[in-house]
Amino acid sequence: MSDRIVVIGGGPAGLEAAAMAGRLGAPVLIVEKRSHLGGAPIAESYAALTHGLQSAEELMGKMMAAATDLDRVEVRTESEVVAMSGTGGNFTVTISSNGSEETVDAGAIVLATGFQHFDPGRETQQYGYYEFPDVITIQDAEGMLKEETFVTPSTGKPPERVAFIQCVGSRDRQIGNEYCSKVCCGISSKQAIEVRQQVPDARVFIFYIDMRMYGYWENEIYWPAQEQHRVNYVKGIVTEVLAKNGRLIIRGEDTTMGRPMEVPMDVVVLAVGMEPSPGTRHMADILGIATNKYGFVETVHDVLDTVTTAVAGVYVCGSATGPADLDDTISSAGSAGAKAVAYLRSGAEVPA
Ligand SMILES: Cc1cc2nc3c(=O)[nH]c(=O)nc-3n(C[C@H](O)[C@H](O)[C@H](O)COP(=O)(O)OP(=O)(O)OC[C@H]3O[C@@H](n4cnc5c(N)ncnc54)[C@H](O)[C@@H]3O)c2cc1C
Ligand code: SF4
Structure with missing residues (x-):
């Protein structure tokens, strides 16, 4: 033995x-x-x-x-x-x-x-990760935030508008990952705060199906993100990211308001989920x-x-x-x- x-x-x-x-x-x-x-x-x-x-x-x-x-x-x-x-x-x-x-x-x-991060090119290519340099993932964002250089990758300039898209590769029956990846709502909210701290003039939006914060993340991240750092949470489904006149456009539906939306962004961050x-x-x-x-x-x-x-x-x-x-x-x-x-x-x- x-x-x-x-x-x-x-x-x-x-x-x-x-x-x-x-x-x-x-x-x-x-x-x-x-x-x-x-x-x-x-x-x-x-x-x-x-x-x-x-x-x-x-x-x-x-x-x-x-x-x-x-x-x-x-x-x-x-x-x-x-x-x-x-x-x-x-x-x-x-x-x-x-x-x-x-x-x-x-x-x-x-x-x-x-684990490994979900590859956003896999069946969610409508978000253009491999097509547009300004579409990045939460782990790409971590790298920039760590260096305190959160910029629009294609221009090197501070972004004016940043969007997070939640549940990329999670809670998705079509691709077979029906589970929630647990951490991405908290991480996106944390990153949204960090973006606002590093680029105070940027407007930051989080597009979500429903936000899942557990334990202390609710009061340590979610509420401060909205109340102190003015991060905008939009309940909605983003169906597509396009490029128009040198800017990214997010297309989808604002489900609270029950109307289609098409909004310009400089950087889009995909909250990719976890896979083995x-x-x-x-x-x-x-x-x-x-x-x-x-x-x-x-x-x-x-x-x-x-x-x-x-x-x-x-x-x-x-x-x-x-x-x-x-x-x-x-x-x-x-x-x-x-x-x-x-x-x-x-x-x-x-x-x-
Ligand atoms: C963008 C992002 C940000 C995050 N931020 C937070 C946060 O702020 N707070 C939080 O609580 N959680 C956070 N998490 C979750 C956190 O990263 C995980 O909980 C944690 O990394 C899990 O640790 P692990 O050791 O299980 O896996 P891993 O971190 O994946 O480590 C596994 C290790 O095994 C090694 N390995 C793999 N295969 C082999 C092999 N065949 N032989 C030998 N070695 C191998 C790998 O190289 C790696 O070193 C975040 C996740 C993401 C995606
Ligand atoms: S973004 Fe939020 S709801 Fe979606 S999988 Fe991640 S933790 Fe779950």
Whole structure:
């Protein structure tokens, strides 16, 4: 029986699971395919994170230190798990790093391979993401906001009018993603505040089906966006983004007023949803664990246990299990790290 825990993915979920298992005394190996830890918030240059609006770099720096400062936690970056054999307590994991392969033993495995952003060119091309430089995504916006250079990409000038379009690639039966991605309403509202702070003369609009804020995001972001920062929320459906006279035009229906709308914008930000990362889909195959129809990993008890998979000794956490904000991610990751250690010590799953 091996006492090592292999954590696949070094984003917020993997870091928290590794720190938890390491603090509980288990040797941990984090396998991360990118050249750096920190997951999407670092790879996509997120600006401030909700809630609390703290710098993503600082928060992720703290998480990385909490895991990697522990002597028991080792990290392999630019590495991927390419094979797994054996059973709970006695897994053999093959890791490929820069062309060479190594085999390690592991008692338990935590899968934390996260999400990818919905590709707005996929069946939502009516928004012109690949056609118009001034149509961007929320992760593109994060990068500009982080550098405090929120401009109209085609001109390099501060925009006068900015629109956010919600639910791009989520809550959409036609493309098969019926689920809500949970974070995009909060993130768009946070970004709308940041745009107003960085470009005070800009008018900012959020076009939504219905706004879904949960927990503290309601009073920390949603109401201040309207009351202090004068962000305009428009209940409506945007069907198309066009270009006219060098400007973008948003076409759709204002559903509150019950009338068609056609409004000019300088920048359009698409609030793209979350889908399972290719790593999540691929690792689920290698580990032999079930996924749901969207490709997110399934756990055995859903509500009562959000981290235990049907393969004994294999746990999953964070956005590999479905759309998740950082609160959700950290909670499930701590649980996965602790349950993996409990499994190794007792040789049995912790009952739900
Ligand atoms: C634009 C945007 C802004 C956001 N802002 C906020 C916010 O302000 N507040 C908030 O609470 N949440 C926010 N979120 C949500 C937040 O990003 C997620 O909750 C969080 O990143 C999930 O962490 P994770 O570790 O599960 O996944 P990820 O961050 O996706 O990390 C997964 C890691 O696994 C690695 N990986 C993938 N495949 C493999 C493989 N095969 N082998 C090895 N490694 C692999 C990846 O490289 C990555 O490092 C935001 C999301 C978006 C889209
Ligand atoms: S969080 Fe908001 S924008 Fe994102 S899918 Fe849900 S309702 Fe749509």
